[in-house]
Amino acid sequence: MTESSPQGPKNFATVFFATNAGLGYAPVAPGTFGTLAGIPAFYYLSLLSGVFQFVFLVAIIALSIWICGRAGDYFGEADDGRIVIDEFAGYLVATAFLPFTWGTALLAFFWFRLFDILKPPPIGFIDRSFKNGFGVTFDDVLAGIYAAIAVRFCLVLFT
Numbered sequence: 001m002t003e004s005s006p007q008g009p010k011n012f013a014t015v016f017f018a019t020n021a022g023l024g025y026a027p028v029a030p031g032t033f034g035t036l037a038g039i040p041a042f043y044y045l046s047l048l049s050g051v052f053q054f055v056f057l058v059a060i061i062a063l064s065i066w067i068c069g070r071a072g073d074y075f076g077e078a079d080d081g082r083i084v085i086d087e088f089a090g091y092l093v094a095t096a097f098l099p100f101t102w103g104t105a106l107l108a109f110f111w112f113r114l115f116d117i118l119k120p121p122p123i124g125f126i127d128r129s130f131k132n133g134f135g136v137t138f139d140d141v142l143a144g145i146y147a148a149i150a151v152r153f154c155l156v157l158f159t
Contacts, residue, residue: 011074017063017085018071024082032113034084038091039105045092046100057089057096061141064089069133078131086140090116093144094151107154111147116140 019025019034026033045053064085071085072078094108119127119139123146127139 014067014070014074015082017067018074018083020084020088024084030081030084031087031116034087035091035109035113035116037084038088038095039109041088041092042095042098042105042108043100045095046098050097053097057092060089060092061137064137064140065133067133068136072131072133072136078133079127079136083136086137087112087116089137090140090142090144090147093141094147096144096148098151098155104151104155108147108151111150111154112143115143115146115150119143120146 016022020037023033023037024030045056048056067085068078068083071083072080075082091108091112094112095104098104098108115123116139123139123142126135126142129135130138
């Protein structure tokens with residue numbers, strides 16, 4: 001995990017966004033720390049209309065694919081542990097179109113991290129097969145979809 005490119009303005013921006021402003025440098029569980037950035041984003045997104053939420057979600061997924069590809073080149077490993085913008089995108093998929101409450105935010109956090117860590121099919125296949133920006137991001141998008149279903153199921157059952 002060496003930083004193979006010289007530091008410059010483009011690389012600074014890539015590393016800044018890829019690591020969610022440095023959360024990816026957490027010494028333990030950087031993916032969990034990186035996901036935390038999604039909680040305030042969920043709050044602010046929940047204030048927007050569904051159309052704007054959708055547009056933002058598509059944009060953040062596209063940005064994540066691009067940033068993950070660049071950051072993978074920079075760090076010398078496609079899915080380097082410091083790259084956590086994909087967790088941010090996946091968490092926002094899990095919370096998409098839901099009203100913000102702390103209970104929902106924490107429930108989505110739990111389910112997203114569970115599916116991201118366990119990688120049930122086809123998440124594990126995507127993770128193993130696509131070592132590029134698309135694969136790094138898409139396995140988290142799928143974990144977000146699984147988490148979104150689980151969150152909604154829990155909300156129906158327990159509220």
